[in-house]
């Protein structure tokens with residue numbers, strides 16, 4: 001991909017997406033490809049997963065066997081696709097790429113499996129969204145390297161056994177809990193990716209800045225990583241917006257002060273909250289006295305769809321301990337009031353701990 005393609009993808013991407021959304025859309029994927037680590041050594045952080053994977057791959061190389069199937073689980077933007085590509089690269093094996101939603105029939109999967117060569121790495125993204133019949137076919141393929149292809153329907157249907165050369169299945173999921181246990185159990189190794197520490201994100205920002213030829217000044221990387229929600233994808237995205245600002249409004253050098261002005265302009269605050277996150281907190285505290293209030297009411301009050309509030313804003317607010325989901329509705333924590341620069345009412349703890357919440361006690 002050349003520079004102009006990258007820029008076109010970037011331009012298409014900039015419009016109309018939350019800057020702190022953890023998922024990537026089509027155009028951003030193109031931009032991301034340029035920043036992906038290519039080897040395990042280049043991967044920043046996730047020390048344990050890296051060491052475990054490195055051992056697994058080395059052992060397979062020594063035994064001259066294909067590595068065991070690997071499941072990568074964790075929230076969006078933490079490096080699942082990156083690791084899948086690295087597994088194939090480290091084994092010098094071709095990577096076949098597909099995704100759960102693309103496999104709607106068992107036949108789709110049979111076609112993919114029958115096209116595999118020995119040692120191929122088959123990457124199935126969003127594996128929790130595969131159809132049930134395909135899933136069942138996959139059980140057998142993963143365990144016995146064969147499948148039964150059913151030809152015809154009804155009493156006349158016949159199952160034709162099909163041998164598949166040994167391959168390595170790499171599945172990725174943001175929702176490991178949704179995988180049926182027979183499928184989960186067929187992976188020899190599951191890597192759980194965790195959110196990144198600020199220092200690790202800072203290393204990622206420095207690395208990306210080098211690749212994008214962005215000059216970092218004093219503490220520019222620190223300012224960006226602090227607002228990145230523990231997520232490399234968001235760190236890289238904020239870096240690109242800060243780069244725009246540096247090139248247009250300044251001399252191109254990303255200092256702390258400059259990063260701060262840029263991210264203030266894009267309404268990403270020091271904790272990584274964006275406009276919607278803050279609107280939710282603001283409405284919850286100022287209009288509803290801190291809750292409890294139903295999520296639908298909250299959504300109407302901020303002028304968003306219920307799903308957007310529930311899936312985009314709330315998980316991060318809960319993670320930061322700013323909002324709690326209780327059976328009676330959403331409740332602002334003491335920290336939420338502080339975040340908005342308000343004084344929490346006396347009753348905040350009673351409201352919060354009055355019944356079960358997903359806050360740690």
Ligand SMILES: Nc1ncnc2c1ncn2[C@@H]1O[C@H](COP(=O)(O)OP(=O)(O)OP(=O)(O)O)[C@@H](O)[C@H]1O
Pocket residue numbers: 022023024032033035036037042043044045046075076077078079080081082083174204232233236
């Ligand atoms: N450990 C890491 N070190 C450096 N960069 C990383 C790391 N993990 C992820 N990234 C960067 O973050 C971006 C997103 O990573 P990736 O696409 O692998 O996430 P994902 O977990 O597959 O997300 P999704 O669930 O949305 O598919 C990539 O462009 C990659 O450059």
Ligand SMILES: [Mg+2]
Pocket residue numbers: 080081082125172
């Ligand atoms: Mg991915």
